[in-house]
Amino acid sequence: MSKKAWGGRFESNPESWVDAFNASIHFDKNLIDQDIQGSIAHATMLAEQGIIEEAESKQIIRGLKEIQHDYYQDKLELSESLEDIHLNIEHALIQKIGQVGGKLHTGRSRNDQVATDMHLYTKENVKSIIDLITSLQNAILNIADEHVYTIMPGYTHLQRAQPISFAHHVMTYFWMLERDKSRFQDSIKRIDISPLGAAALSGTTHNIDRHRTQELLNFQNIYENSLDAVSDRDYIVETLHNISLTMVHLSRFSEEIIFWSSNEANFVTLSDSFSTGSSIMPQKKNPDMAELIRGKVGRTTGHLMSMLVTLKGLPLAYNKDMQEDKEGLFDSIHTIKGSLRIFEGMLTSMTVNTERLHETVHQDFSNATELADYLVEKNIPFREAHEIVGKIVLWCIQNNQYLLDVPLEQYKSYNEKIDANVFEYLKPENCLSRRKSYGSTGQESVKHQIKVAKALL
Numbered sequence: 001m002s003k004k005a006w007g008g009r010f011e012s013n014p015e016s017w018v019d020a021f022n023a024s025i026h027f028d029k030n031l032i033d034q035d036i037q038g039s040i041a042h043a044t045m046l047a048e049q050g051i052i053e054e055a056e057s058k059q060i061i062r063g064l065k066e067i068q069h070d071y072y073q074d075k076l077e078l079s080e081s082l083e084d085i086h087l088n089i090e091h092a093l094i095q096k097i098g099q100v101g102g103k104l105h106t107g108r109s110r111n112d113q114v115a116t117d118m119h120l121y122t123k124e125n126v127k128s129i130i131d132l133i134t135s136l137q138n139a140i141l142n143i144a145d146e147h148v149y150t151i152m153p154g155y156t157h158l159q160r161a162q163p164i165s166f167a168h169h170v171m172t173y174f175w176m177l178e179r180d181k182s183r184f185q186d187s188i189k190r191i192d193i194s195p196l197g198a199a200a201l202s203g204t205t206h207n208i209d210r211h212r213t214q215e216l217l218n219f220q221n222i223y224e225n226s227l228d229a230v231s232d233r234d235y236i237v238e239t240l241h242n243i244s245l246t247m248v249h250l251s252r253f254s255e256e257i258i259f260w261s262s263n264e265a266n267f268v269t270l271s272d273s274f275s276t277g278s279s280i281m282p283q284k285k286n287p288d289m290a291e292l293i294r295g296k297v298g299r300t301t302g303h304l305m306s307m308l309v310t311l312k313g314l315p316l317a318y319n320k321d322m323q324e325d326k327e328g329l330f331d332s333i334h335t336i337k338g339s340l341r342i343f344e345g346m347l348t349s350m351t352v353n354t355e356r357l358h359e360t361v362h363q364d365f366s367n368a369t370e371l372a373d374y375l376v377e378k379n380i381p382f383r384e385a386h387e388i389v390g391k392i393v394l395w396c397i398q399n400n401q402y403l404l405d406v407p408l409e410q411y412k413s414y415n416e417k418i419d420a421n422v423f424e425y426l427k428p429e430n431c432l433s434r435r436k437s438y439g440s441t442g443q444e445s446v447k448h449q450i451k452v453a454k455a456l457l
Contacts, residue, residue: 023080027327034120036068041216052103063097086110107208109200111230111318116196123191125333132340133181139347140174148446151428152357153366163361163428168441173253180246191235194219198229201317231317236325240304243332251297254290261287266356271349293339303328361428370431378417388414
């Protein structure tokens with residue numbers, strides 16, 4: 001005789017290795033708090049509707065709270081043969097309070113039960129991710145505040161392009177994260193929906209009150225269709241997408257930091273707390289935390305692809321394939337939360353090497369566009385100005401000079417309109433101060449950008 005919750009129709013139990021393959025308890029135990037919360041709401045509603053006695057509801061709720069306490073005291077035995085967290089809790093409840101514990105499952109199925117747990121879990125963790133993103137944005141703002149007047153080379157194609165404010169560069173990631181946060185915030189309305197009471201797929205004949213459990217679980221909305229309630233995993237796909245895109249942004253910032261902290265750049269120095277050494281090369285200080293964050297994007301993107309492929313072609317309503325929705329989500333949430341915390345610590349302990357940056361922008365040709373603009377102001381067509389500056393840069397390269405080193409006589413040999421004021425014009429700090437367009441790297445523009453960002457937070 002089978003001892004499975006669903007075993008009445010079966011003449012024998014699966015072999016242990018089949019149980020192990022079928023079981024999800026080793027990862028869906030992460031849902032214990034949400035499962036207890038959902039069960040308490042369900043038991044409360046059953047009593048209010050007269051489906052079970054008030055005393056029975058109180059007994060069930062007390063038993064559930066004791067099981068939750070036992071779990072965190074490492075006193076709850078979880079079994080693979082009971083498949084998942086839901087049946088493990090139900091089994092423990094019946095053992096603790098007797099057969100009245102078997103009344104808890106009246107009017108619901110594991111299908112709407114697990115969907116409820118996943119909605120609660122996802123909502124809670126998305127809100128936590130939003131808080132961590134905000135905290136990282138504050139760290140970025142603090143750095144930007146300190147380095148409005150710190151000038152660095154801006155790059156395109158990893159070639160030095162134009163001088164920019166260090167604050168302007170790091171604020172780019174503030175705005176990326178702001179869009180990420182907005183996506184997470186918007187997704188909550190599609191997560192914050194109650195499926196409880198949809199039962200297996202078609203609802204129930206019991207006089208349950210789905211709106212009451214919605215209220216008890218603080219869901220903003222409720223599924224209007226019971227089939228949709230148990231089969232919807234769109235919110236998980238969306239959450240995985242939002243996590244993956246945020247991780248891509250952290251990866252891009254990581255790549256910047258990895259380059260900036262190299263000996264070749266030496267723009268920043270990372271704290272020892274967020275670096276590691278080499279087992280063979282004693283001089284090494286490696287940006288391993290940044291590299292790990294960069295590497296974990298493959299992990300989170302893989303979970304998104306896995307979920308999309310799992311859902312492809314699934315008929316309504318619940319299918320066992322959907323058990324695969326959890327591990328990837330749990331791991332992605334764990335990964336992004338850890339990455340955001342590490343990144344904030346890495347940034348707040350990082351030293352910006354301002355002298356090195358100052359030296360860098362005085363030893364490159366990132367002010368070449370300024371010289372072209374200078375000639376345009378002398379009423380020389382831009383294409384002609386571009387060609388003149390290109391020839392001057394070539395002369396500099398051949399003579400181991402930079403634009404601020406070129407003698408005025410040499411400048412005039414290319415165009416008589418070049419005056420002595422060209423040297424003031426080409427100073428990197430003046431290159432920035434002339435940038436007046438909204439959102440530009442000019443110091444006043446960057447200050448305004450930071451002010452707008454602070455208001456958002």
